Amino acid sequence: MSQIGHNISLTERARRIRRHALRMGEVQGQGYIAQALGVADVLAVSYFHATNYRPEDPDWEGRDRFLLSIGHYAIALYAALIEAKIMPEDELETYGTDDSRLPMSGMAAYTPGMEITGGSLGHGLGIAVGMALALKRKKSSSFVYNLFSDGELDEGSTWEAAMSAGSYKLDNLIGIVDVNQMQADGPSIGVLNFEPLGPKFEAFGWFVQRVDGNDIDALVKAFDAARHHAEAAPRVIICDTKMAKGVPFLEARDRNHFLRVEPHEWAEALRIIDAGVQA
Amino acid sequence: MRRSKYIRPAHLESGIDKPRLTTSAMIASIAGPDQPTRPAPFGNALAILARNDERIVGMSADLAKYTDLHVFRAAHPDRFYQMGMAEQLLMMSAAGMAREGFQPWVTTYAVFASRRAYDFICLAIAEEMLDVKVVCALPGLTTGYGPSHQATEDLAMFRGMPNLTIVDPCDASEIEQAVPAIAAHKGPVYMRLLRGNVPLVLEEYGYKFELGKAKLLRDGNDTLIISSGLMTMRALEAAKQLRNDGVDAAVLHVPTIKPLDEATIVAECRKGGRLVVVAENHTVIGGLGEAVAGTLMRAGVAPPAFRQIGLPDQFLEAGALPTLHDQYGLSTLKVTEAVKTWLST
Numbered sequence: 001m002s003q004i005g006h007n008i009s010l011t012e013r014a015r016r017i018r019r020h021a022l023r024m025g026e027v028q029g030q031g032y033i034a035q036a037l038g039v040a041d042v043l044a045v046s047y048f049h050a051t052n053y054r055p056e057d058p059d060w061e062g063r064d065r066f067l068l069s070i071g072h073y074a075i076a077l078y079a080a081l082i083e084a085k086i087m088p089e090d091e092l093e094t095y096g097t098d099d100s101r102l103p104m105s106g107m108a109a110y111t112p113g114m115e116i117t118g119g120s121l122g123h124g125l126g127i128a129v130g131m132a133l134a135l136k137r138k139k140s141s142s143f144v145y146n147l148f149s150d151g152e153l154d155e156g157s158t159w160e161a162a163m164s165a166g167s168y169k170l171d172n173l174i175g176i177v178d179v180n181q182m183q184a185d186g187p188s189i190g191v192l193n194f195e196p197l198g199p200k201f202e203a204f205g206w207f208v209q210r211v212d213g214n215d216i217d218a219l220v221k222a223f224d225a226a227r228h229h230a231e232a233a234p235r236v237i238i239c240d241t242k243m244a245k246g247v248p249f250l251e252a253r254d255r256n257h258f259l260r261v262e263p264h265e266w267a268e269a270l271r272i273i274d275a276g277v278q279a
Numbered sequence: 280m281r282r283s284k285y286i287r288p289a290h291l292e293s294g295i296d297k298p299r300l301t302t303s304a305m306i307a308s309i310a311g312p313d314q315p316t317r318p319a320p321f322g323n324a325l326a327i328l329a330r331n332d333e334r335i336v337g338m339s340a341d342l343a344k345y346t347d348l349h350v351f352r353a354a355h356p357d358r359f360y361q362m363g364m365a366e367q368l369l370m371m372s373a374a375g376m377a378r379e380g381f382q383p384w385v386t387t388y389a390v391f392a393s394r395r396a397y398d399f400i401c402l403a404i405a406e407e408m409l410d411v412k413v414v415c416a417l418p419g420l421t422t423g424y425g426p427s428h429q430a431t432e433d434l435a436m437f438r439g440m441p442n443l444t445i446v447d448p449c450d451a452s453e454i455e456q457a458v459p460a461i462a463a464h465k466g467p468v469y470m471r472l473l474r475g476n477v478p479l480v481l482e483e484y485g486y487k488f489e490l491g492k493a494k495l496l497r498d499g500n501d502t503l504i505i506s507s508g509l510m511t512m513r514a515l516e517a518a519k520q521l522r523n524d525g526v527d528a529a530v531l532h533v534p535t536i537k538p539l540d541e542a543t544i545v546a547e548c549r550k551g552g553r554l555v556v557v558a559e560n561h562t563v564i565g566g567l568g569e570a571v572a573g574t575l576m577r578a579g580v581a582p583p584a585f586r587q588i589g590l591p592d593q594f595l596e597a598g599a600l601p602t603l604h605d606q607y608g609l610s611t612l613k614v615t616e617a618v619k620t621w622l623s624t
Contacts, residue, residue, distance in 0.1 A: 108407055115378070120402045126368045127403055130375020130383075133360060137336075138379065157399070160368035167363070 010216050013083060014044035018246050018273050020079035024095035024102070025259075026266040031096075031104070034244040034256040035149075036076035038180045041214045042147070042239050043080040046176070050223040051145065055085040058112040062142060065131055067115045069124020069148035070178070074106035077114065077147075086113040122155025124148050125175060129161050132173040132234075140172075143227065147176045151183035153194040165234040166205030174226045175206070175236040178213065180243045182257050201236045213239025247272050282596060300599035306345065306422055306475055307600035309509055316476035317451035321414060322350025324458035325384055329355050332462065334382040338362055340369040346386035346416045347474045366391045370399035370413075377409035382462065389415035389430030389471060397436060405442040405467050412461055418447070418471035418508065419560030420590055420607060425597035431590050435565025437469050438537055444490070445536040446470045447508035447560075447567075451477040453534060456488035464490055471508055480512050486532070493540035495547065499527035502618055503547055503582075506558040507533045507567050510588070510609065514558050517614040526622060529553070539570055545578045554621055555582040558614060563589035586621050588614055 021036035047053075051064040068077045078095065081087040087101070094100035101110050105119040116127050128146040135142050152158050165173050177197070181188050189195065198208045207229045211218040219239070226235040244250035247269045250259065261269070290297040310316045329335040329351065337343070337351045341364040352359040360376075362369045366387050373383035392400065392415045404411045415430070422428045437445055444464060448454045454477065461468045484496045496511070497518060504514040511532045518528040531547050533540065548555055555575075557568040568587040575581070590607050604610040608617060 116374075117402055117406055120398055122367075123371055123374075123399065123403050126371025126399070127375040127378070129368065130372030130377075131379055132375070133372065134376045134379030134381055137381065157367040157371065160363070160365035161371065164362060164365065164368055164372070 010044050010048055010220070013048045014041045014216065015273060015276060017043055017076075017079040017083050019270065020082045020089070020092055021075050022266060022269050022273060024075050024078060024092050025261065027093060027095045027097070028104075029263070030258065030260045031075055032072050033075070033259045033261065034182070034250060035073050035178070035180060036079060037244045037246050037250070038241040039073065039076050039147070039178050039213070040079070040245070041216055041219060042176060042178065042241065043076060045216060045219040045223055046145065046147075047080045047084045049220055050227065052142070053084070053086070058086050062140070064143045064145060065115050065128075067118070067124045067128050067131075067144065067146040068106050069116070069118045069146055069152060070121065071105040071107070071117060071119030073147075073149070074102070074104065077106060078102050078111070081111070081113045084113070087111065121152045122157040124152070125158050125161035125165070128173055128175070129164050129168070129170065132165070132170040133168065135172055143172050143174055145174045145176060147178060149183075150177060150179040150181065150188040150194060151191075153177070153197070154192045162201060162204045162206070169205070169232040170234045171229070171232045173234040175234065177236060177238045178241055179238060180241045182243050184257055197238055205233055207231060207233045207235045208238065209236070210238040210240070213241035214245050300602055305424060305428070306416060308476055309421060309473060309600070310476055310478045314478045314480070316478050318476050319347040319350045319474065320451040320454040320477050321458065321472055321474065322347035324455045326351045326354035328459055328462055329358065332382070334380065335462070336360060336376060336381050336383050338369060338373055338376070338383050338385045340364055340366045340387045340391065342387050342416070345388075345474070346414065346472060348384070348386045351384075366396040367399050370396045371403050373411045374399075374403035374407065374409055377404070377411050382410050382412070384412045384414060386414045386416070386472070388428060389418045389433045390428055392469070393430055393433040393436045400443070400467070401440050405440050408442050408466050410465055410467070412468045412470065414470045414472050416472045416474045420595060420603055420609060421473070421509070421560070421600070423598045423600050423603055426594040429595055431562045431595060432565065433471070434536055434559075434561045434567065438565060438570065442467060443537065444468045446490070446534055447536050448473070448488070448534050449508055449511040449532060450480045452479055452482050453486070453488050457490075457534070460488060460490045473509060478512060480515060484515075488534060491535045491538055491540060493531055493533040493535070493543040496530045496532050497528075499529035500553065501527045501622060502554040502556060503529045503531060504556045504558055504618070505531045505533060505544065505547075505567070505571055507536060508560045510558040510560050513609060513611050513614050516611040517618060520611065520615045521618060524619065526619065528618065533567060536567055536570065539574060541574045541578070544571055544574055545580055548575055548580050548582050552583060554584045554586065554618075556586045556588060556618060556621065558588040560609060561589055562592055563587045564592050584621060586617070588617055
């Protein structure tokens with residue numbers, strides 16, 4: 001577990017991750033804000049409860065690897081990296097601008113703490129398989145986390161990786177699926193029906209849990225169970241999240257895959273987040 | 280033009296017995312009947328190299344046996360990973376391995392690496408400059424199984440990929456030398472693999488492989504044949520035959536397609552008055568021929584004539600490999616005839 005900041009509650013961490021994401025979004029006036037707000041609780045539990053890392057040494061060999069498969073969600077992970085002090089907060093203002101270490105889509109070469117380049121979807125879980133195999137070769141006790149999305153369930157490569165992880169019984173691999181029910185062309189289920197999802201992973205030999213991805217207590221319990229599960233099997237935590245969670249007027253927008261937010265709305269969104277208002 | 284399914288073979292209609300050349304093997308041998316060969320040069324070289332390099336792991340997508348990686352697997356079973364018939368996963372997991380400090384050597388067929396797994400080699404491996412070696416059997420026209428197995432356009436695809444080094448070796452000795460050279464190069468490499476009993480032809484030319492270097496194997500005043508891969512073998516055989524006809528052919532072997540040894544190519548083409556022929560086991564679109572042409576144009580070098588020997592811009596026929604090499608102009612006979620024709624016109 002991270003050695004820093006146990007005095008700050010995970011709920012507060014999630015609130016601050018949302019705040020960082022909104023401030024970055026404001027720099028560009030638009031972006032994958034709804035996903036960032038939706039997945040903030042998952043990231044708070046990941047970075048402040050479940051994973052080992054050293055903020056001052058993002059490449060520390062003993063760290064748990066946290067892979068963001070969905071490069072589009074970079075703004076969400078940047079917010080977590082800033083909150084985890086792996087990235088300095090003042091660079092938040094450079095988001096998506098020239099010479100920034102925080103490009104619009106997540107790339108490993110740019111950002112400390114960004115383990116992979118994830119913009120082409122369906123890469124993360126397979127890379128995680130390779131890393132998990134490699135960590136076993138090195139007799140490392142580190143875990144590999146891969147955060148991927150329900151949209152990435154459309155990609156066949158995700159399922160190649162899922163089958164392989166089960167076949168190799170990769171008990172050091174923890175998949176986190178952000179099921180926010182929205183992808184580029186509309187509601188995820190309508191694009192390609194991936195349900196029932198849990199049984200699919202189970203059939204591939206995974207230890208499966210499905211939780212409300214905006215319920216911090218449920219997430220803590222699921223991450224603990226994933227890490228301490230006794231069987232030699234990969235683990236997946238399917239997280240049902242709400243797009244734009246925490247900012248009700250953004251939650252209410254039905255086309256929120258790529259949010260455009262009016263200039264005056266940013267301050268309002270920040271005010272709501274700061275007040276801790278939950279929908 | 281491919282054969283029509285509505286037309287029966289002519290010799291059956293005529294009743295005349297025709298000797299039948301068969302394509303029984305997925306990978307037909309490219310060795311001639313009297314050619315010395317060495318078995319599985321890639322698999323053996325990698326197995327030997329891995330004895331002193333703990334970083335090396337082998338991974339394959341259900342084709343270890345058909346890419347000579349089974350030799351490595353037998354020598355180092357704990358370092359072999361079977362990824363199943365899943366080429367996207369093969370490339371992704373190799374990327375993950377490389378990220379953790381290992382040097383994965385992944386094998387499949389060239390068609391599957393190029394057509395099916397391009398995005399994964401490009402973004403998971405090349406964009407990250409990861410130390411992954413992609414070694415692929417059946418490059419160009421080396422099987423009679425038809426377009427599903429003939430990687431006639433792999434070079435055209437991979438030449439466009441930044442960071443990727445591309446190697447197209449000619450014979451067993453070159454493959455054996457290329458393996459340690461590629462291992463020493465830090466970054467992604469695509470190597471076209473000749474497997475099984477691979478001919479030995481370069482030793483008599485005192486040839487030594489150097490990554491990124493083109494080498495003049497023989498000199499000649501009438502024509503310069505620039506070639507890579509198995510076509511260098513054909514070019515050398517053709518040059519010997521052309522000699523009997525009083526034609527003096529030079530052969531410049533270019534095993535590294537990218538980065539291309541432009542300096543040597545330009546220098547050789549500047550030596551005036553020679554017909555320049557580029558011979559490659561690949562479609563004439565986007566491979567060595569067009570790479571050389573572009574190099575010469577940029578350098579302002581214009582040979583008296585420039586010709587390409589390569590596969591046509593078509594999906595090729597199925598059949599026996601020697602027949603197909605004759606049909607599409609890759610056989611020694613056809614190379615010899617083509618050069619003679621071009622020199623006389």
